[in-house]
Amino acid sequence: MIANQLLIERELPVEEAFLDVVTKQYGAGVEAIDFGGPANLRAAIARINSWARRRTNEHVRELVPPGGLDSYTQLAALNAVYFRGKWEEPFESRHTHPAPFHVDEQAVVTVPFMGKQLEAAYARSGEASLVELPFRGQELSMVFLLPATTRTLEKVVEGLEPTVLSTWLDRLEPRRVCLMIPRFDIAASRPIDLRPQLEALGMPVAFMPNKADFSGISGAVQLRLD
Numbered sequence: 001m002i003a004n005q006l007l008i009e010r011e012l013p014v015e016e017a018f019l020d021v022v023t024k025q026y027g028a029g030v031e032a033i034d035f036g037g038p039a040n041l042r043a044a045i046a047r048i049n050s051w052a053r054r055r056t057n058e059h060v061r062e063l064v065p066p067g068g069l070d071s072y073t074q075l076a077a078l079n080a081v082y083f084r085g086k087w088e089e090p091f092e093s094r095h096t097h098p099a100p101f102h103v104d105e106q107a108v109v110t111v112p113f114m115g116k117q118l119e120a121a122y123a124r125s126g127e128a129s130l131v132e133l134p135f136r137g138q139e140l141s142m143v144f145l146l147p148a149t150t151r152t153l154e155k156v157v158e159g160l161e162p163t164v165l166s167t168w169l170d171r172l173e174p175r176r177v178c179l180m181i182p183r184f185d186i187a188a189s190r191p192i193d194l195r196p197q198l199e200a201l202g203m204p205v206a207f208m209p210n211k212a213d214f215s216g217i218s219g220a221v222q223l224r225l226d
Helices: 016-025 038-055 153-158 162-170 195-200
Strands: 002-009 029-033 075-081 096-102 108-124 128-134 141-147 173-182
Touching: 002 038, 016 029, 029 038, 038 075, 096 173, 128 162, 141 153
Parallel strands: 002 029
Antiparallel strands: 002 075, 096 108, 108 128, 108 173, 128 141
């Protein structure tokens, strides 16, 4: 599930063309709000987090932490992603048992491992073994990567360029496999700062005062990313 919402400072005039794209192309709701003053900022953060909890069935409980907005905020673009898929071929709980999981070359912890024999897309190289498991409906899948015994996870990840991954995925072929996977949840343990990634993708100017150009959103004030 993907939810989008746009909160706009009540006094900020916004281009109709931008709002049209936001609502029609991204299915986002648009709401006018007052970001001025400490009380209004606290109310805005509470409103955002309530929206996130409601749209993700309580799985995303805090989209914006306390102090995450300030009085300079003119617009907040919200995006919450929640996915709870079921495997096309479910793992049976009676085949889940504790086993050692190697976190790295030194650390080993005991965790529940799900076990199953099934036919799955499988590939193997000198670097790693891969297996792809589809979720119910087969529109989405997850690829698991196990480093070869001669390679560490860090080394495999360092060399995991898009072309390398694409080559490995092209080698996937149906095969009967005996699979053991640690039971897991995926969640961000801390807020993720996207600025370094966006700057690396060529967007440094978007964060610069007096240089960022978001006039397509509003020409009334000098907007920038923060």
